[in-house]
Amino acid sequence: MSSHASIASAGTASAGLERFTYDDDVVRKFVMATVVWGVVGMLVGVIIALQMVNPMFNLSLQGSEWTSFGRLRPLHTNAVIFAFAGNAVFAAIYYSSQRLLKTRMFSDLLSRIHFWGWQLIIVSAALTLPLGLTQAKEYAELEWPIDIAVVLVWVVFAVNYFGTLAVRRERHLYVAIWFYIATVVAIAILYIFNNLVMPAGALKSYSIYAGSQDAFMQWWYGHNAVAFFLTTPFLGLMYYFLPKAADRPVFSYRLSIVHFWTIVFIYIWAGPHHLHYTAVPEWASTLGMLFSVMLWMPSWGGMLNGLLTLRGAWNRVATDPILKFFVVGVTFYGMSTFEGPLLSVKSVNALSHYTDWTIAHVHAGALGWVGFMSFGMVYWLLPRLFQTDVAKPSWVGLHFWIGTIGILLYVIPIYAAGLTQGLMWRSFNAQGVLEYPDFIETLTILIPFYWIRVLGGTLYLVGAVLCLVNVIMTWMRRPAVYDVPVHEAAPLTAGFREPPLPPSKLPQGSVTNFARKLDVFAQLRWHRTWEGLPLVFTVMVGIGVISASLFEIIPMFTRRSDIATIATVTPLTPLECAGRDIYVSEGCVNCHSQMIRPMRAETERYGEYSKAGEFVYDHPFLWGSRRIGPDLARIGTTKSSPLWHWRHFALPTDTSPGSIMPPYPHLLAKELNFGKIGASVQALKALGVPYTDADVANAEELARAQAKEIAAKLAAETGPTGVEDRQAIALIAYLMRLGTDLNKPVAVPAAEPAIAGMPSPTATSARPTEGPVGVPSDRGGE
Template identity: 80%
Template structure:
């Protein structure tokens, strides 16, 4: 296996994560004290998109590639398709991150959330993603394991859908090297942007981390996934429903009412498959809950999956128009996003990092106690961040809706709301600082572990026979129901309901990918 590329992506994950979180703390302080906006290129308007892009594409992106490159080789019993493509992917992605870190503070910005990067960098993102896709699907084609495990389903959904989303949302007319104009306008531009924006969260911060969960959580717990059939229902329902939920970001705007309502309906339906995945993750720990008290890796995973459940319950609630009337444009949305990003993405990433480090560096963790310290520091920081910002969001919404006895706005001046929120913003900065401190502790622990690595890594060679050509899957087992004319139809439903036919799809990578793209 090519574990060198995994080590590179893991290191980049933690380093860029600290950079992104540091910028986040700076912008949190700028909201609490506007005097800290002392230079144009270091102002809130320049640093906020840098923070979001760093956390999404640098921290989460490198974490995704770490998980994919490690788990795929083992699940498919094959080395990655091309070592050269792996290196091009790694260095190309880091170059994109550096380009973003330079251009965004300088003000080169498309003014579209999560899609701020100008068109030359967008082109680079697409090219590097194509390199990744070739390496990814090439490995699947040369695999020596016929069955595609559930984690790989979620990886496939990510690779295919992100390509579609990113290309179509970033179609522009260039007007120079660092200026462009979207080919969409008005309501269509907003609709396309939030089709992308919502599904960037869905297919960059959700599906790949569900793949991570389905591989690393059972490994850490030393237990099989709770329900294979539930994972099938979870995957297909999530992939189909998620892509249609974007319009809920545009309630009470110029978007047609039917589109807004449709987005709300799909968002509410998303609650069930999302919680199906959460329960599948937590119930995988059956028989291993006693280990959570002593195993820091499981602590990170358990809290991460719990926050996934919380965020995916809150999201559908916020999409309901009557609730959205209160939450829209308030810090409630900020709290919701950070509960998912810090709780789900962050904790799953740190859990994966601590599980991988002893295996990648082939030495025990240098400071086992620091892992527990990191968990509790990050947990306190997380709650210290989200609870005050939830309170700030509710305060904003209620103040904006308050009327006096004469029927006029009780707080007509926007600054009145801002003054009330300042104490909450200081709490947010403190919580973010603690979370950042935990990440620094993680980096220090990994560096000390890396220093203790052997002079030469042991690289065992595994042999697995190539897949036979012309393979035909065995016939599906029949129904166990008794014979009878009244229940003949039930036999068919019974066979379909067992979902054993899904195994045939899992052995046909191209068919599986096509159906995923269609869904």
């Protein structure tokens, strides 16, 4: 350990040694932000859990359009991922890296820009998401100006981090640092390439990818956000704080090397397992599954190195609540990373996908692994950062038990709910008829489970509040001036050479020379050289991440036969575009999928399964990941009554007794901004959707004409009159269009004037044909 000396007694440094201090102030800031945002994010989680028990908690009938489930759900996920886990990760990185590298952070200024910039991003997310400003892609909802801020802050962080590596006084990088490097590199790549959008105004944009390609990019990002934001940095955290708290050596250096590199390379491939049975090509889905199964052992390598490091310290686990947090956290990591490969097997996924099983899975990981590792770290840091005793030591153990019971009460009923609903959806009676043809009966049966979840989530939140209060009370006991210990270490010297690799113990001889080389390789001591060269190490991580990505991305964007053209699929009308924007803004995608899988249980319920060619103009894709309500991919073929939709928006239980969908009275009352539609059509045209200049120029008139037509139908059905300017009309137009193109009669060259201005397809086949559809820009004129 480095020698300590207080500033007061600081004389000159010993010969050849440099003196330095650590920046713990920024760590204190990140820790405080972790616990504050943790409580906020979990509170929103409890609120949306209540909304699933009773829609009155959406408050929409009380006049609030900002608190519906569709808008708060992304707020919850973004808050717990980027605000709670994000700040915890940064606290861990800033505290441990300085000590593991024996240096202060490269720049105090950059550290502060990182901290304050990140908090500003969180606040802007908390403001924009309830306003319905969203890109609709999960965990990538933030609109483009915030995305730019995220990238800038991340660059600041990266410069600061690699600068710190450059000025380090420890020759070799410890395994925690490897995981931090992987986080910095991979998140930058993932975030940028999934968030490429075409702006259509200051706070509105469209993904540059469409349909199945967008879906692929989203889950390449989404899955690897789990990998490189919720796994690798937390493994880094584990590798520092767990051996520190346990005061035991790490179980296996070799295991660290192998599981690190296999995680970095294999994780990237696994994304398409979120898209089994969908309209992404089956080869991608198969690769996603196979690599997920391969990922099982690399993930368990982390669990083993965590749990086996505790050998010889298990007696302390019984008495030390911090170690308890870590043990349960690592155990949940092991469970989640076994369940992940299991869920990625296609036949299991056929049952689990779109159900609460996924929700239970992520919460086992989020509450158990991410949450408990963060809390364990916070409690370990508390006395060290604030240089005083923890204000309420007994609360730490209390938090552990409340939290653990909370996790169990959350995940067990939600696993049960997922299985129940999945099995009900696919249940046929002996006559081959759906046993539960009404979607709502597969939902209302889950309400008791949802009540238990509210209880479990509330308990977990109570634990987090205990932590927050404890942190604040400890902070209040801090000394007037923090002691800043001065450390001494020798700087790195030039011309360092690694010692030669230890020779193989295998016998000498020409036959076994190869075996001897293999033996030396398998000892993995050569890896020490990379650990001494951060630049080389970083480049290797980059190569791993990028090459694994390209193996799937290149065929995904070049194999045109994977996205068979459908002649009758045409772009949305301007009014339908506006309706789609409302669908995005209200977060409908959080509860409704638009992707019917090729299974009879789905086609009987929702209609013909979805084809890749139907989504070629879908910027962004809106396939969804959870069916809290029914699939809407073909809603246009079965709900052709505007009045039904109108009444359904006014009060969903009116048309669908038992529904837990929030009412949307504001859509019925508020006027649509027709003037903005042109900008949307223009942006989509720029992305390759085959609109003409006239479509852009006349977008508003075209939209008004179609709105009038729908309003007339609504009035004819004895609905309200004079509502052609309302937002609901646009949304109805969109919903009535959904899924109808596939079996549309083949259009004749001169289309009807009402939907004129749309390009008229002249091909003769309504069925998918093998044909060129690739990158968006060259899709026009089929």
